[in-house]
Amino acid sequence: MFSFTFQLPFGRKTYRTVIIAVFILLSLSTFSQEYKTIKAQKGDGIYSVLKQNGLPPAEYLDQFIELNKTKLGKDNSLIIGKTYRLPVIETKNIAIQEPPPVAENSQEKIVYEIFGNKYKEITIKSRELSKAVYYLMSGHGGPDPGAVGKLYGQLLCEDEYAYDVTLRLARNLIERGATVYMIIRDPNDGIRDEQFLKPDKDEVCFPNSPIPLNQVARLHQGTEAVNKLYAQNKGKYQRLVVIHVDSRSQKENIDVFFYHDKRSDTGKKMAITLKETFGQKYARHQPNRGYGGSVTDRNLYVIKNSFPPSVFIELGNINHTRDQQRFILSDNRQAVANWLRDGIVEDYKKSIK
Secondary structure (H helix, E strand, C coil), X not given: CEEEEECCCCCECCXXXXXXXXXXXXXXXXXXXXXXXXXXXXXXXXXXXXXXXXXCHHHHHHHHHHHCCCCCCHHHCCCCCCEEECCCCCCCCCCCCCCCCCCCCCCCEEEEHHHCCCCCEEXXXXXXXXXXXXXXXXXXECCECCCEEEECCEEEEHXXXXXXXXXXHHHHHHHCCCEEEECEECCCCCCCCCCCCCCCCCCEECCCEECCCCHHHHHHHHHHHHHHHHHHCCCCEEEEEEEEEECCCCCCCCCCEEEECCCCHHHHHHHHHHHHHHHHHHHXXXXXXXXXXXXXXXXXXXXXXXXXXXXXXXXXXXXXXXXHHHHHCHHXXXXXXXXXXXXXXXXXXXXXX
16 A cells, blocks of 8 residues: 555546555466356346446456356356456556535635636535435537537537536535536536537546547446446445437427436436436426426446446427527526536435435
């Protein structure tokens, strides 16, 4: 174990010395390798056991089967009461952002450069989320702009607008004392209030990795970043929020809607709470409008393979004129971020009862 100084993930001005344990797993021969073991309980399957122990199923399923092939039941099922060996995962050095220290009833101000000059100073308003860790992932980035729309001859790129809303949400959650990781990060695009957000390709994936153009590689990269952080924060309340903008026919006007992994009851509950929050907000602020958002399960790579309970959010149709107003007006982007925050806070309160 050793100590070193590094800059916090949000680019805070001050530096903090953090003690980080670095484990080096040596490549040993099979006969001398020490494996962690688990005893199968009712309802356990290979997928759930791997996920609970910080092992991406897509990477370790075959290895698990090979290690335990003499103990598996029909269709590689686990047998209750039997002990199974888990594959060994290499733990790499990861910088962890600690929650900012906040005294009770204080109005402490902290600075995170990632939010830009106008918004970098944050006042901690409460500690209601001080025990929560959130991973926020905006869609696409780097060489991939995602969905692209047009308005008044200007390009609207999904990655820019999803990122701006995600930044605003991150700031909102930090104000409530949460620990927040921006998985996709832009070194110079803080929160922006202009209507047309200039596209660029310099976004990186946490902690500072170039984003590949290949879709599968990109999805794997973001998911792996989340899962590594999840392992480092094991035992804490953790959630993943993924934010995208959809692309549909120019005639199709849609509302904000939510996806979850079909195997995650916790993710489903979070998605339902967020949808209910949006319905309440629209009923209060636009009572004659109505709200047509939905909650459905979907087999999406990131929420399927990420360890923390997750929700995947589509903010609207980037090609529809009415939906575009939800993106291009900064007040609307802030309102969406505020409503997401309120839903997330409500979900947290329900979860810890």
